[in-house]
Amino acid sequence: MSATEKIQIVDYNDRYQSAFRDLNAAWIAKYFEMEDSDYQLLNNPRQAIIEKGGYILVALDNGKPVGVCALVKLDGDPYDFELAKLAVAPEAQGKHIGSQLIEAVIAKAREQGAKKLYIESHTSLKPAIHLYQKAGFKEITDHPSSFNRVNIQMELTL
Incomplete structure (x- = not known):
């Protein structure tokens, strides 16, 4: 069995709220500073993202959340x-989880x-830019x- 076969991408459920917050807060704090907009999205993802027409996908490795990605309605x-x-947990990086999440989010956007x-x-954030x-x-x-930290913006025409 390859590493990617056991990764499952699922829709957000409130039980993943702490994983969504913690995985993102970890990389943001490592490279930048948390901003007000971060706290708003990470502390209240159901209200800030899902109830406004967005989605959050969670990558599970044998049932454990190891990656997350949001699709925020604009x-x-x-x-x-x-x-x-x-965000992908450091111990799960290198397993193509980021790519799988991006593909799943793009598919979700197309469905919408x-x-x-x-x-x-x-x-x-060279690995992320490369994935995009x-x-x-x-x-x-x-x-x-x-966000103060943004210095590149990208788009994808579907």
Whole structure:
């Protein structure tokens, strides 16, 4: 059995709230500082993301949450959704979980009839940028961000 066969991607359930928060808070704190927008999304994902028309997918390795990714609905924006809060536990990195989550989120966006996906990131996060480029995201400019750490924005036309 290959490493990817035991990874299961499931829809968010409130029992994954702490994993969603902790996985994201860990990488954000490692490279940057947590911002108000982070706390809002991570502490209340059901209210901040799901109840507003978004989705969160969770990667499970033998039932344990090891990766998360959100699809945040963007109202009144040229983009339908933002791919956000992608995080994979350090011990699970290198198993293509990030790629699987990105593919699953793109498929979810297509199911919802989305025409364009948006991403904000930072160029120092080279593995993440590489995954986004591999999935077909292209760099764009001049889109406002609510995060201080953002220095690259990308889009994917679906």
